Amino acid sequence: MTSEVALTVNGAAPRRLAVPDSERLLDTLRWRLGLKGTKEGCRTGDCGACTVLVDGETTLSCLTLTHEVQDRAVTTVEGIAEDPEGRRVLAAFAAEDALQCGYCTPGFVVSLTGIRKELGASAPDSAVIEALQGNLCRCTGYLAIVRAVARIGNGNP
Amino acid sequence: MTFSLARPSTIVEALRLLADDTEGPTAPLAGGTDLLLDLDDGRSTARRLVSLDKLPWKTxxxxxxxxxxxxxxxxxxxxxxxxxxxxxxxxxxxxxxxxxxxxxxxxxxxxxxxRAAPASDLLPILLAVxxxxxxxxxxxxxxxxxxxxxxxxxxxxxxxxxxxxxxxxxEARLSTYVWQRVRPANDVSQVGVAVARSGSSASWRLALGGVLPVPTRIPEAEVHLTEERPRPEDVELAANAAATHARFVTDKRASEAYRRRLVATLVRRAVARAQIPPGER
Incomplete structure (x- = not known):
């Protein structure tokens, strides 16, 4: 069945779309809204590449039905620079070259932004890194990502 | 697999939808982190999901x-x-x-x-308390x-x-859950052990996950854990009893024999950890 859903994405006015009931938010974002920054990795909730924020909280868009985010605010990597915390994360990733192939990077950037907002600016790096465990980098480029976390923690993005 | 989705706002409406199979098999949808995977690979045949998202149960x-x-x-x-x-x-x-x-x-x-998964990380502690x-x-x-x-x-x-x-x-201030996995993050536990001691019980309760058919308490181990601070020899008896009496599965995550050895170690670890105040663990 297909029915209409009002989606609020990246601060824009709610947009009404006809979406199949069983469609995942990941597919709506990529294929109906053209927001290809959100990546499909495992599609089983293991890799974090598809992470978006729903009402500010990190959410796996591959395991979320589009209709379930009706009336909630969705933020993808394309909108993350509107958020001061998101800008800090982007600057730190750029300064530390915290990416190799880049496929996992949108998920890491969105996740880290959500985690920083949820845990608070004074959270120790170890807690932030533990909360980042849901994001996998198949290039294993973790050291630069950890340096980016530390750079933000030092207030020097 | 495609399905239709209902998003009722009241409990009465949700129950009515669940009872109605005219659109095909119907299942309740909570977070969906397990059910949607089952729908993807055909383990669930549901054709209509009833979302519980709007019910007043996020309390x-x-x-x-x-x-x-x-x-x-x-x-x-x-x-x-x-x-x-x-x-x-x-x-x-x-x-x-x-x-x-x-x-x-x-x-x-x-x-x-x-969903009652055998490897659930939450059922052992719910059983132990x-x-x-x-x-x-x-x-x-x-x-x-x-x-x-x-x-x-x-x-x-x-x-x-x-x-x-x-x-x-x-409430169970004396309680803990410990587990073992191939990878610590984002993996399913090979074995999980929960222990708890609450006001009403005369001994520690001990429950295992990663066992068959579903997480379960092991009374044969609990009988050795009557003291609030069990003696090392009693912990040893409980660890061996848990390893002996539980039914384990061999799957891609671990063999039955490995799980059996793991359980004894985790029981020792759990009993020790449960006695440490939460802030110092």
Missing amino acids: LAWDGPRLNVGATLPLARLGSDATVRARLPGLSEGVDAVGSLALRHRATLGGNLG DATVRLVGTAGRRELPVARFLRGSRQVDLAKDELIESVSIP
């Missing part, structure tokens, strides 16, 4: 010595509650063990109970211990037109 409240957790409260909110970590540390540790933070923003305690599940159905409300609610692997005592409404969990 968390202490009622004297018991914690009431609404069925659809996201696990992340349970995990970040400081009173739960102080008064029911084993429950917080079980929540920490489930998936990633992003997954816990959607996954729920009701969903974990209703003797939690009660509260159900609501067209025929009215009833409640029963989690131990009786779990009927087998992915089987629970829940009628078609019935839903888990909340879980009532007694």
